[in-house]
Every structure is written in structure tokens, then in C-alpha cells.
Amino acid sequence: MVQTTLRTVNVMRYITPLREGGSLPALAEADDDFKYVLKFRGAGHGVKALIAELLGGEIARYLGLSVPELVFATLDEAFGRTEADEEIQDLLKFSQGLNLGLHYLSGAITYDAAVNDCEALLASKIVWLDAFITNVDRTFRNTNLLIWHKELWLIDHGASFYFHHAWNNWEASAVTSFALIKDHVLLPKATKLEEVHQEFTSRLNEKVLREIVALIPEDWLLWDDHTLSPEAIRNVYFQFLTTRLQHADLFLKQAQDARKILI
Structure with missing residues (x-):
């Protein structure tokens, strides 16, 4: 929900x-x-x-x-x-x-791929998510994963949706295969990408994505460098996500191909 x-x-x-x-x-x-x-x-x-x-x-x-x-x-x-x-x-x-x-997750420790394990289904879910939202910042250098109470927690998604920093030709960004998934810290463990793909593409839909995009405060959409209204900017995020979902096979294949090269 x-x-x-x-x-x-x-x-x-x-x-x-x-x-x-x-x-x-x-x-x-x-x-x-x-x-x-x-x-x-x-x-x-x-x-x-x-x-x-x-x-x-x-x-x-x-x-x-x-x-x-x-x-x-x-x-x-x-x-x-x-x-x-x-x-x-x-x-x-x-x-x-x-x-x-x-x-704040008090007492949490940073996930280290060389020391900590992550089971295949969870790794595949995180890889799929990051390919979907074009998150460039979950690498071996900076995992943005914490272990807290023996569970893996995701933090820091601020580098996602990088198309919005240039804000031109977002349509092309929405259908990118996201080649940078090759650097994902959990890609070697993500053996269940196809299974996750079927689950997540069935769970996500336009209604869900519109409700999530609606959470963006209007105050965060008053951009000095754009003439678009807050509602128009919000709609671009919605269109980006729905287009990306419609073309999810592209980033799934990219992740699968990148993983084959790794192993």
C-alpha cells in the first residue's frame, strides 16, 4: 500500500x-x-x-x-x-x-560485499529497483546499504533520476537500458532477476506510481530555472516512471548481460 x-x-x-x-x-x-x-x-x-x-x-x-x-x-x-x-x-x-x-538506524553497520552476504532474491530485487529508478550510487565503493538488526536496509537514493539535472529529452532517458548497472555492488549475487522482473512489473502500475509521485511537496517543485508549473513537473516524473515500466525489459536484459560478463 x-x-x-x-x-x-x-x-x-x-x-x-x-x-x-x-x-x-x-x-x-x-x-x-x-x-x-x-x-x-x-x-x-x-x-x-x-x-x-x-x-x-x-x-x-x-x-x-x-x-x-x-x-x-x-x-x-x-x-x-x-x-x-x-x-x-x-x-x-x-x-x-x-x-x-x-x-536514524542506531548501531547499523555498512554493508561490505567482501564480508557480508546477501541472498539471491533480495540482491535481485535491489538490482532491479536501482535499474528502474536509474540509481548510479550503489557500488562497491559506496554501497548505500546498511545492516541493522540482521536485515539489509536501503539508504540514500538521492543520485537516482539523474535525468532531472539536465531536464532535457527525458523521454530518451526513460527508455535507457541503464548501462551503469554493471557497477552495482549486488549484481554478482542477482541470480533471480527474471523472477523479480515478473513480480515487480505486475505490482507496479500507473495508479501506484501516480500516488507515489503525488507525495512530492509543491514547495519542492517551484524551480527558478523552469517555467513549468509544479503540476507539469510532477507529471514528467510520473511519465518517466510509467514509460520506464513499459520498457522494463530493456534494463532487465542490460542487467542480465552485465552479470554474464562478471561471472
């Missing part, structure tokens, strides 16, 4: 930056007394990274994969004024309003 909305929390305390890449996510505490990994609208790729995180995470959740709860996280205008680090202070200043938080 698709969530009709996400919870909204107010950020009360900035705990520490998580210096990963250029986005400077942070660990923070909200008014519900839970801790969250915050993704900021004022970071490098702005709201587009938050949209990718939201769509990728909620599609994964709908397909039965473990993803930390996503919440909308509000930053007050005065938040961060006492922060000593000027770079972080600027980030918080430009992130006033609605951001995105992922429930």
Missing part, C-alpha cells in the same frame, strides 16, 4: 554533520524525540536530490524492501544561527522550510 503522506517533524537540534560526498547530510533530533539523518534542500543538488530520495525510497518501500522511515523535516528560520562552522551555517540558512529526514 502506498503512503498517502509522510509525517512532518520539526528539527529541534543539530547534532553532527555526516560528511559524505558534497551534500553534507546531518544527524539531528526532531520534536518527536527521534533522531534523523537530514537531507537538506540547500545542499548541492537542492530539492531535486530530495525528490529522488523521496521517490526512490517510497518505490522501494512499496516493493517490500527495507527503507528507513522518510519524514518531511521543517527547519525554522532561526535554526543554526549559533552554528560555528560557516559552511554548515550557510547550508542551514538556505535550507529553511521543508527538508527530508530518514529515521
Whole structure:
């Protein structure tokens, strides 16, 4: 079942930056007394990274994969004024309003393909998902997978839907076979791609995808560099996903062929 909305929390305390890449996510505490990994609208790729995180995470959740709860996280205008680090202070200043938080999985460890196992069906599900949402960032170098309570959890989908950074010829991007799947950390273990393909293409449909796309806040769709209305931008994401689903055989074959080369 698709969530009709996400919870909204107010950020009360900035705990520490998580210096990963250029986005400077942070660990923070909200008014519900839970801790969250915050993704900021004022970071490098702005709201587009938050949209990718939201769509990728909620599609994964709908397909039965473990993803930390996503919440909308509000930053007050005065938040961060006492922060000593000027770079972080600027980030918080430009992130006033609605951001995105992922429930913090305390004690989780990073998945390491050389040490940790992943059974074939789960690996195949994650590979299929990442090919579907064009996620370039689940590699041996940066797995974006955590082991928490002996289960594998997916995090950080902000590098998905990379077509939206250029926002031209999205139709061509929607039917790409996604050659970068060759670098996926779980591809060697993904022996059940055909089985997963049948399951996921039957579960996903236009109704489900429209409901997930509807989760994008209008506030994240007011782009200075585009004349399109928020509804028109939202519709492009919907059309991208439905077109991609209709041509899912293309990225399935690409993943299968890439796996044959690996083994």
C-alpha cells in the first residue's frame, strides 16, 4: 500500500554533520524525540536530490524492501544561527522550510560485499529497483546499504533520476537500458532477476506510481530555472516512471548481460 503522506517533524537540534560526498547530510533530533539523518534542500543538488530520495525510497518501500522511515523535516528560520562552522551555517540558512529526514538506524553497520552476504532474491530485487529508478550510487565503493538488526536496509537514493539535472529529452532517458548497472555492488549475487522482473512489473502500475509521485511537496517543485508549473513537473516524473515500466525489459536484459560478463 502506498503512503498517502509522510509525517512532518520539526528539527529541534543539530547534532553532527555526516560528511559524505558534497551534500553534507546531518544527524539531528526532531520534536518527536527521534533522531534523523537530514537531507537538506540547500545542499548541492537542492530539492531535486530530495525528490529522488523521496521517490526512490517510497518505490522501494512499496516493493517490500527495507527503507528507513522518510519524514518531511521543517527547519525554522532561526535554526543554526549559533552554528560555528560557516559552511554548515550557510547550508542551514538556505535550507529553511521543508527538508527530508530518514529515521536514524542506531548501531547499523555498512554493508561490505567482501564480508557480508546477501541472498539471491533480495540482491535481485535491489538490482532491479536501482535499474528502474536509474540509481548510479550503489557500488562497491559506496554501497548505500546498511545492516541493522540482521536485515539489509536501503539508504540514500538521492543520485537516482539523474535525468532531472539536465531536464532535457527525458523521454530518451526513460527508455535507457541503464548501462551503469554493471557497477552495482549486488549484481554478482542477482541470480533471480527474471523472477523479480515478473513480480515487480505486475505490482507496479500507473495508479501506484501516480500516488507515489503525488507525495512530492509543491514547495519542492517551484524551480527558478523552469517555467513549468509544479503540476507539469510532477507529471514528467510520473511519465518517466510509467514509460520506464513499459520498457522494463530493456534494463532487465542490460542487467542480465552485465552479470554474464562478471561471472
